[in-house]
Amino acid sequence: MNHDRYEDGYVADILKTVKTVAVVGASPNPSRPSHGVMGFLLSKGYHVIPVNPGQAGKTILGRTVYGRLADIPEPVDMVDVFRASEYVDAVIDEALALDPSPKVIWTQLGVRDDAAAGRAEAAGLKVVQDRCPAIEYPRLIGRR
Template sequence: MNHDCYPGAYICDILRSVRTIAVVGASPNQSRPSHGVMNFLLGKGYHVIPVNPGHAGKTILGQTVVGHLADIDEPIDMVDVFRASPQFSAVVDEVLALDPRPAVIWGEYGVRDDTAAERAEAVGVHVVMDRSPVTEYPMLARSRA
């Protein structure tokens, strides 16, 4: 996959097919981008599970926070990553260790590691990097027109 430019159909297929999204790096701080994205996704009807070891057991936007992806006791369709690029590889490792494995790993703005993405794609996981579902979501409406 060329991670410099994603086909609209690729993004739309992802946003249409996923239902349960784990947000790694979720924050209770309303000024943080992860909080805004979580709120947006919840508003669009997605089931969102916040992941942040520093807030495990607490709630963010009414959703119970888990410490790690492995702590989630239901299948995840997508992992949305709010971590620095050097940490993306470790998140990919966590995702690849899950069973069942999520179909998508999404790195938010500024999050990119092509080598880690290649590892995920080699086992069939779709990857989006340096994008946000919030800014990509309007494509769904345009694709229906």
């Protein structure tokens, strides 16, 4: 897939069908983008699970933080990555080791690894890179 541009329907379908989102790199700091996006997703009815090894066992926005994806005790539909591009490959390795695998890997603005995205797609996952669901949701689905 060409990750330079996505069809609106592709992104909208993801946002309409996923229910449980793991936010890798979630921060307890309200000034951090991951905190704001997590709050936005919660406000839209998504079940959001923060992942941050330095915050494991604590809470962010009332949600228990897990140290890694494998520690989450339930299936996740989408992994939203708030880590630098050089960490995407390892996050995808972790996501692909889950059973069941998530349906979607989403990397935030400025975060991209085309080789890792290709591996995820080869395993049957959808991938969105260098986008923010808090921007795409209002644009494609509305303010609801």
